[in-house]
Amino acid sequence: MEKGRIVLASASPRRLELLASAGVEFDVFASDIPEEPIPGEAPADFAVRLARDKAVATAARTEGRWFVGADTIVVCAGEIMGKPVDEADAVRMLRKLSGVSHEVITGYAVYDRERDGLLCKAVVTRVVFKPLRDEEISAYVATGCPMDKAGAYAIQGGAAYMVERIDGSYTNVVGLPLCEVVEDLRRIGAL
Ligand SMILES: Cc1cn([C@H]2C[C@H](O)[C@@H](COP(=O)(O)OP(=O)(O)OP(=O)(O)O)O2)c(=O)[nH]c1=O
Secondary structure (H helix, E strand, O other): OOOOOEEEOOOOHHHHHHHHHOOOOOEEOOOOOOOOOOOOOOHHHHHHHHHHHHHHHHHOOOOOOEEEEEEEEEEEOOEEEOOOOOHHHHHHHHHHHOOOEEEEEEEEEEEEOOOOEEEEEEEEEEEEEOOOOHHHHHHHHHOOHHHHOHHHOOOOOOOHHHEEEEEOOHHHHHOOOHHHHHHHHHHOOOO
16 A cells, blocks of 8 residues: 555544554544534534545645545434533533433545545444443543543543443444445545
8 A cells, every 4th residue: 555645634543543453554634623513414414524524624735645534423312412521511421321322423534536536424333321320420530531532431441331232333433433434445446
């Protein structure tokens, strides 16, 4: 694989690690896209729109052929949860997730600059949390870990023990549905 042809449009260390773990060679270029849902926008459409914007905006700013953008959101009882704005917000989100089922949606997009082609998808994983005690929530929030995670938790970190069940892709929850992304990159000739 010729280096520099795939660009991951992300500042997320999780996405970088996941894509690298699949043996894909790529460059990284962080995008800076405002993340606000349009009123009435369906959650999956929102995640895909952001993923597309990240990929396309990055293509305008740096060299490369294929640009991969992604966005992960948590959806619980109709609420789209991005990253918490502060610790109180993280506590609120974790209380809401306690003992119930929610969806983690990662939208991803691959922009092919040479063909001006765009591939976009959303992958959904269902996650069920055990009921959380207030002390568990406050201890976890005090670690600081929830602050840069959608839904205020990291399944790969301190929240692993809170997860009772998961139905669907695990890497999708961490931030990039690896199986699907690698398959798509192969299909479009990027790998
Ligand atoms: C639910 C969950 C989310 N997350 C992370 C993945 C994403 O990094 C983050 C959601 O924020 P995103 O806005 O999707 O991504 P980002 O801002 O971190 O990076 P970029 O936009 O530059 O690509 O939450 C976990 O690491 N573990 C989890 O279990």
